[in-house]
Amino acid sequence: MAAVMLSSGRKLLQTRFPRPPVRSGSARPSGFFAPSEGAMLPAGSFRDRLAFITGGGTGLGRAMTMVLSQLGARCVIASRKLDVLQETAGEISSQTGNQVHALQCDVRDPQAVARCVDQMVALSGLPDVIINNAAGNFICPTERLTPNGWRSVTDIVLNGTAFVTLELGKRLIQAQKGASFLAITTIYAESGSGFVVPSAAAKAGVEALYKSLAAEWGRYGHRFNIIQPGPIRTKGAFSRLDPTGTFEKSMIDRIPTGRLGKPAELANLAAYLSSDFASWMSGAVIRFDGGEYVSMAGEFNELRKVTPDQWKMLEAMIKGTKGS
Numbered sequence: 001m002a003a004v005m006l007s008s009g010r011k012l013l014q015t016r017f018p019r020p021p022v023r024s025g026s027a028r029p030s031g032f033f034a035p036s037e038g039a040m041l042p043a044g045s046f047r048d049r050l051a052f053i054t055g056g057g058t059g060l061g062r063a064m065t066m067v068l069s070q071l072g073a074r075c076v077i078a079s080r081k082l083d084v085l086q087e088t089a090g091e092i093s094s095q096t097g098n099q100v101h102a103l104q105c106d107v108r109d110p111q112a113v114a115r116c117v118d119q120m121v122a123l124s125g126l127p128d129v130i131i132n133n134a135a136g137n138f139i140c141p142t143e144r145l146t147p148n149g150w151r152s153v154t155d156i157v158l159n160g161t162a163f164v165t166l167e168l169g170k171r172l173i174q175a176q177k178g179a180s181f182l183a184i185t186t187i188y189a190e191s192g193s194g195f196v197v198p199s200a201a202a203k204a205g206v207e208a209l210y211k212s213l214a215a216e217w218g219r220y221g222h223r224f225n226i227i228q229p230g231p232i233r234t235k236g237a238f239s240r241l242d243p244t245g246t247f248e249k250s251m252i253d254r255i256p257t258g259r260l261g262k263p264a265e266l267a268n269l270a271a272y273l274s275s276d277f278a279s280w281m282s283g284a285v286i287r288f289d290g291g292e293y294v295s296m297a298g299e300f301n302e303l304r305k306v307t308p309d310q311w312k313m314l315e316a317m318i319k320g321t322k323g324s
């Protein structure tokens, strides 16, 4: 804590500064930004709530299911690989003591989505929380993409999110039940990005879908929010986006907080957005990336590499310039 002093000598306010780096002399900013794990919201925040999470068997979907379950939710996780889902469901429910159901569902197929929702309704009812997290992606120069390659990603990400949202939205409206919808997109949904073009296009479409429905379906008691995560290590993402591990260091170097995100950090944000504490939040797009996006965007940000001695020299050169 540091006190800010007024000229009168009176203490104005106390400001909390991040902890200093762990290693003295270390230039790595990650020491300032240690991740906190464990559920952030009060225990029982999701008691008597049902959460439906697509892609909940692995990676970030698994982490979100874990936190919601720790906070008292009953969860239904759905994706293509039933064995993976069942293993995750068993592990989480044995840790939290709350039910986690695994349902096979290929979100690209609207009939499969309808059957999955039928099964969920029979098991537990309609959900209070829906998290559209399932995705597909791979790096590929766009000139190498086949139509089927394009379809394999856009069908999961954009059509899959739309089919899940339409199926559940219509049934919730019919039942006059409110719900929180959350979509997991990515920071390049906003900027676009080469080499992951189907994913960029589809995630941008998901954002347009969710912002549009935030406006249209508020009258039915539905909220729609979006998280744009930066890089968080998962097998699914890293095996398809950096299969050799070559790019990881340069990626971390451009993140002002000096590290990758952690699945549990993302999960706490998702839980907050899906909770009653966020009942006034709808149509929000939250970038959660350790500062990577702004770091890549600012034209002068590479000047971080300039040393103090070099700055002295630059300043002298600038000040020595006369006229325009």
Ligand SMILES: CC/C=C\C/C=C\C/C=C\C/C=C\C=C\C(=O)SCCNC(=O)CCNC(=O)[C@H](O)C(C)(C)COP(=O)(O)OP(=O)(O)OC[C@H]1O[C@@H](n2cnc3c(N)ncnc32)[C@H](O)[C@@H]1OP(=O)(O)O
Residues within 6 Å of the ligand: 135, 136, 137, 138, 139, 140, 144, 145, 146, 147, 148, 149, 150, 152, 153, 186, 199, 230, 231, 232, 236, 237, 238, 240, 241, 242, 247, 248, 251
């Ligand atoms: C500089 C960057 C540095 C580091 C990056 C590291 C970290 C990440 C940082 C940020 C991440 C930001 C965003 C992340 C977004 C994500 O979505 S990550 C989640 C990724 N998870 C998954 O993708 C899981 C599910 N994926 C899959 O199941 C497959 O990968 C799938 C291909 C998407 C779908 O599988 P399916 O079985 O349906 O498809 P296939 O039959 O195998 O293929 C269908 C057609 O696609 C063509 N294809 C497949 N892979 C490739 C490839 N690598 N390159 C080119 N084409 C490919 C395949 O050939 C088929 O087409 P066809 O031959 O014409 O039939």
Ligand SMILES: NC(=O)C1=CN([C@@H]2O[C@H](COP(=O)(O)OP(=O)(O)OC[C@H]3O[C@@H](n4cnc5c(N)ncnc54)[C@H](OP(=O)(O)O)[C@@H]3O)[C@@H](O)[C@H]2O)C=CC1
Residues within 6 Å of the ligand: 054, 055, 056, 057, 058, 059, 060, 061, 078, 079, 080, 081, 082, 084, 105, 106, 107, 108, 132, 133, 134, 135, 136, 156, 160, 184, 185, 186, 187, 228, 229, 230, 231, 232, 233, 234, 235, 236, 237, 238
């Ligand atoms: N990790 C990261 O750095 C980032 C991730 N994201 C986003 O986070 C989310 C989770 O990604 P992450 O956990 O990293 O990766 P994963 O690969 O672990 O997660 C993707 C999930 O989607 C499911 N899935 C894929 N295709 C289908 C389908 N047709 N029908 C139903 N489910 C499907 C997969 O399960 P199954 O194979 O069983 O179908 C899997 O569980 C995604 O939306 C991704 O775009 C965004 C930015 C950064």
